[in-house]
Amino acid sequence: MYGGGSSTRPQPARRVLIPKEDGSERPLNILCLEDKIVQQAVVTVLNAIYETDFLGFSYGDQSGRGPHDALDALIVGIERKPVNWISDMDIRKFFDTVKHGWLLRFLQHRIQDRRLLRLLRQWLKAGVLDEHGHRVLGTIGTPQGAVVSPLMANVYLHYIFDLWVQQWRKRHARGMIVVVRYADDVVVGFQNPDDASRFRREIEVRFQEFGLAVHPDKTRLIRFGKFAHEQTRKRGLGKPETFNFLGFTHICGVSRQGRFLIHRKTRRDRLQNKLKALSQELKKRLHQPVRATGHWLRSVVQGHLNYYGVPLNGAALSLFCYEVRLRWYRALCRRSQRKRLNWERFGKIADHWIPKATIVHPYPHQRFDAKYSRVEPDAGASPVRMCAGGAEESAFLQLSVSRPFLSYASRTTRAASISFGEGILERGLCQRPVIYDRLSISMITMSIESSVS
Numbered sequence: 001m002y003g004g005g006s007s008t009r010p011q012p013a014r015r016v017l018i019p020k021e022d023g024s025e026r027p028l029n030i031l032c033l034e035d036k037i038v039q040q041a042v043v044t045v046l047n048a049i050y051e052t053d054f055l056g057f058s059y060g061d062q063s064g065r066g067p068h069d070a071l072d073a074l075i076v077g078i079e080r081k082p083v084n085w086i087s088d089m090d091i092r093k094f095f096d097t098v099k100h101g102w103l104l105r106f107l108q109h110r111i112q113d114r115r116l117l118r119l120l121r122q123w124l125k126a127g128v129l130d131e132h133g134h135r136v137l138g139t140i141g142t143p144q145g146a147v148v149s150p151l152m153a154n155v156y157l158h159y160i161f162d163l164w165v166q167q168w169r170k171r172h173a174r175g176m177i178v179v180v181r182y183a184d185d186v187v188v189g190f191q192n193p194d195d196a197s198r199f200r201r202e203i204e205v206r207f208q209e210f211g212l213a214v215h216p217d218k219t220r221l222i223r224f225g226k227f228a229h230e231q232t233r234k235r236g237l238g239k240p241e242t243f244n245f246l247g248f249t250h251i252c253g254v255s256r257q258g259r260f261l262i263h264r265k266t267r268r269d270r271l272q273n274k275l276k277a278l279s280q281e282l283k284k285r286l287h288q289p290v291r292a293t294g295h296w297l298r299s300v301v302q303g304h305l306n307y308y309g310v311p312l313n314g315a316a317l318s319l320f321c322y323e324v325r326l327r328w329y330r331a332l333c334r335r336s337q338r339k340r341l342n343w344e345r346f347g348k349i350a351d352h353w354i355p356k357a358t359i360v361h362p363y364p365h366q367r368f369d370a371k372y373s374r375v376e377p378d379a380g381a382s383p384v385r386m387c388a389g390g391a392e393e394s395a396f397l398q399l400s401v402s403r404p405f406l407s408y409a410s411r412t413t414r415a416a417s418i419s420f421g422e423g424i425l426e427r428g429l430c431q432r433p434v435i436y437d438r439l440s441i442s443m444i445t446m447s448i449e450s451s452v453s
Contacts, residue, residue, distance in 0.1 A: 010035050010119075012135050013143055015128040027096075029128055029145040039123065039147035042116070046151055049110055054154065055162045060183035061150035067246045069371075070182040071310075072364040074189075074245065075262050077178035079365075083189035083225035085196045088243040090218035091207070094184040095149065096141040098156050099211045100124050103142075106159045107152075123148060140211075153183060160210050161186070161203075172198065187245050189225065196221050224252060226260040247307070266308045266316040274304065275323050282331040290332070294353030297328060301355050309360030317357035325350045 013029035020026050031039070047063060054062065059070035077083070104121060111117055123146065127137040142149045142156075161181065165188075169177050175191030190196040200221065204214050222241040223232065229252040232240050240252050247270055251263040278300065285293050301324055309317060329346050361367070 010122050010126040012127045012129050013145065015130065027128075027144060029143040031143075031146055035123075035126075036147055038119075042119070043148055043151050046111075050151070050155065050158075053110065054158055055166060057179045058154065058158065058162055058181050060181075060185075061154060067182060067307075068310075068361060068367075070180050071246055071248065071264070072368045074178070074180040074187055075250075075264075075364040076368045077180070078189055078225055078262060079260065081176050081178055081189070082191050082227060083176065083178055084223065084228045085190040085193055085221060086224040086243055087188040087190065087196055087200065087221050088219065088245065089186040089188065089203075090215040091184045091186070092213045092215040094212065095144050095153060097211050097213070098142050098153065099140060100138075102160075102210055103152060103156050106155055109159075120148070120152075124152075150183065156210075157181065157184065160206065160212070164203075164206055168199070168202065172202075182246060185245065187243070224250075228252070229254075229260060248310070248313075253312075261312075263312045264310050265313055266320070271316065271320060275320070275327070278324065279327050282327055286331055286335060290349065293328070294349070297324060298353050298355065300324075305355060305358060306360055309358060311359055311361070311363050314357060314359060317359075321354060321357045325354060328354075 011032045011034075013031050013035075016028045016030060017025040018028050051063065057073070059065045059067070059073075078086075100121070103124070104117065107117060107120060111120075124142065125138045126143070127135050128143070130136055142152050165179055169179075173195050175195055176189075177191070177195065178189035180187050188196075188199065190199070200214075200219075207213055220241075220243065222243060224240050224243065228240045232238060242249050242251050244250070244267055247267055248264040249267050251265065253261055253263040255261050281296075282293070285296070301321060304320060305317060308320075325346075328350065329341065329343065332341050332346065
């Protein structure tokens with residue numbers, strides 16, 4: 001039921017084809033305003049339900065778990081654990097191959113309201129309008145561009161991939177495994193090559209059962225990590241191969257003190273495509289006032305710095321800012337056929353409007369440790385899966401608490417699990433984690449024990 005008590009059904013979306021980097025096109029569905037409002041309300045409710053269900057290595061379209069959280073978790077996992085191999089996985093046309101039957105069955109595990117399930121089913125089957133205005137019903141896949149689509153994708157992969165990986169690691173893995181998933185982009189780090197080969201074979205079989213497939217050309221297994229870097233250097237083979245994840249190229253390197261660390265650089269193709277699109281837009285804005293173009297360029301450059309401004313990426317940031325200046329200078333020179341703009345004079349204009357290349361984000365270890373307070377990696381909502389296969393779960397204590405304890409410790413949240421480390425991280429339906437030190441927990445425990453006795 002939509003607003004006003006009317007029983008209108010979801011309307012078909014208007015499909016727009018967006019060109020991709022490889023030359024292909026990505027379909028994007030544009031919904032009507034009423035459907036967007038209702039979907040946003042439903043997503044807000046479902047996020048509160050699934051927040052405690054999703055595993056710690058699942059990122060993307062979740063509150064407080066953005067792309068830089070996934071990047072931090074991946075780097076911390078590779079640098080702190082004996083990772084020798086990296087599997088950079090790509091699911092072929094994931095959003096277009098999601099089976100509605102399986103997705104609705106997964107949703108029924110946590111949603112009992114039939115009206116809500118019926119509404120989700122209608123959104124999946126609403127279809128799109130083609131270029132001729134004809135309606136094409138949806139029989140498979142989730143509509144890209146819909147507000148509810150990212151959540152549905154996370155639910156689908158939670159049951160197909162996340163839970164399966166968790167069990168596979170415990171039963172079959174012989175060495176350390178690091179897993180990070182951001183939406184349909186997956187990176188898995190292995191200690192042993194045998195685990196990597198077996199994982200690749202079995203995940204392909206697993207995906208086939210649910211209509212998914214691993215892209216053979218975009219999925220690679222490479223030597224990467226601290227020990228791989230040392231071995232290739234001793235053998236005179238140079239540096240290990242690189243891999244791309246969330247817009248960055250990850251490279252093995254060392255610090256000035258000789259400590260292993262991972263360098264992140266802006267992907268070359270992303271940088272080139274960004275500059276190409278910027279040049280085309282400058283041609284359209286050729287005769288606009290300098291002030292208007294400057295405002296637009298400032299927002300574009302600042303947005304680029306806000307995402308790619310990570311440590312050790314200063315060279316790529318400086319190159320981007322210089323290329324933006326150069327393209328704007330050439331565009332301004334084309335405006336006048338009588339007098340060419342002086343570079344020194346243009347420099348004053350560019351300094352006013354174009355931000356300088358700056359590092360916005362802290363080092364991954366700093367933000368990771370500050371945000372998660374060295375939480376036990378095997379906790380229910382761990383930020384990254386970093387465990388040895390076949391080994392005992394953890395040397396850390398885990399405490400199953402009762403309702404009175406939760407009410408005493410936090411009266412506004414319902415915690416999924418509490419684990420002892422140097423501190424305690426309570427994670428539930430709250431936006432920010434609540435940290436309790438050992439002394440506070442001891443006092444709370446003593447007071448509860450005395451009241452119970």
